Amino acid sequence: MKIRTCRGWSLPAMVLAGLLLVLAGPGPTSAEVRPGRTGWPLSGPIEVARPFDPPTTRWGAGHRGVDLAAPAGSPVLAAAAGTVTYAQPLAGRGVLVVDHGATRTTYEPVTATVPVGTRVTAGQRIGTLQPGHCPPRDCLHWGWLRGDTYLDPLRLGGAAAAPGGDGRVRLVGEAQREVAERRAAERAAAAAAAAAGLGGTGxxxxxxxxxxxxxxxxxxxxxxxxxxxxxxxxxxxxxxxxxxxxxxxxxxxxxxxxxxxxxxxxxxxxxxxxxxxxxxxxxxxxxxxxxxxxxxxxxxxxxxxxxxxxxxxxxxxxxxxxxxxxxxxxxxxxxx
Known part of the structure; x- marks a missing residue:
């Protein structure tokens, strides 16, 4: 399966819509155990619109999942076998969670095609992608968690997505790197202003x-x-x-x-x-x-x-x- 990272995608100053279970921890290590056979939540070529970008602190800003570009209406697939534990709209967006035992995966915005309690297999259709995420395009926000710790979902996509694999993904393109550096500088400046008790808000x-x-x-x-x-x-x-x-x-x-x-x-x-x-x-x-x-x-x-x-x-x-x-x-x- 071909994978490419979308370039030139402009992130808003602080886009954090659709984030799931926000109590972030450190990213996965090379010893992270995957839940049996795993795969991608979308069919066809995978385009990473926004990569995994965990925060440096527990409550810090970051991107606790990956955004995969796809047209609205695309089938959404279970990344691994498990049980559907959540499948309903939340704040106007469809959210679906599959529990794999030690870990769980999350999908949004999605219209569920299976009810809560359904046992699913890797690659089984579980929903349909809704429009609205990553405007003006559409994309799936895909998360992977162990407890309250966010992990990089790209590790579930197969050998091509694993660090060091034949199809290694470049997680941060030049345009995204520039935005990330600018956001980091803005956060540092805001924190310094707050510590100094300054009145300006930006x-x-x-x-x-x-x-x-x-x-x-x-x-x-x-x-x-x-x-x-x-x-x-x-x-x-x-x-x-x-x-x-x-x-x-x-x-x-x-x-x-x-x-x-x-x-x-x-x-x-x-x-x-x-x-x-x-x-x-x-x-x-x-x-x-x-x-x-x-x-x-x-x-x-x-x-x-x-x-x-x-x-x-x-x-x-x-x-x-x-x-x-x-x-x-x-x-x-x-x-x-």
């Missing part, structure tokens, strides 16, 4: 939004083991590491639509930004110690609306940023 993103706090992303949007509840659930926003009392600033002009307390999210505030690029946009801020803006108030971009805290289900001071497009919760970093 330049605006694609839609004119600026980061609400100066600080690194400590937990991205996606499935993860909840640090307080200890259950696997969707992390429905992006966490920014920031000290207690750090100013939270409005990322874009809008009207404060809600301010209230929730046992899980702590002190919450929502800003309705109206229609932008044809989408109704609402942003949300959680776990704050307090808010200085009130319901109905018009806020300007960069205006302080509150202070970072640790209210609700939280293990320490941070900002949990959320975003809704047309009423559907999405990865905030897909908009910034």
């Amino acid at each position: 330049p605006p993103g694609e839609h004119g939004f600026v980061p609400p706090v100066a600080g690194p992303i400590t937990s991205p949007f996606g499935m993860r083991l909840h640090p307080v509840l200890r259950v696997t659930k969707l992390h429905d926003g992006t966490d920014f590491g920031a000290g207690c009392g750090t100013p939270i600033r409005a990322p874009y002009p809008g009207r404060v639509s809600q301010v209230f307390f929730n046992p899980g999210y702590g002190n919450r505030l929502m800003i309705d930004h109206g229609t932008i690029a044809g989408r109704h946009v609402v942003s949300g801020y959680n776990h704050a110690s307090s808010y200085s803006a009130s319901v109905g108030q018009q806020v300007a971009q960069g205006q302080v609306i509150g202070r970072v805290g640790s209210t609700g289900y939280s293990t320490g001071c941070h900002l949990h940023l959320m975003l809704w497009l047309d009423g559907e919760v999405v990865d905030p970093m897909s908009w910034w």
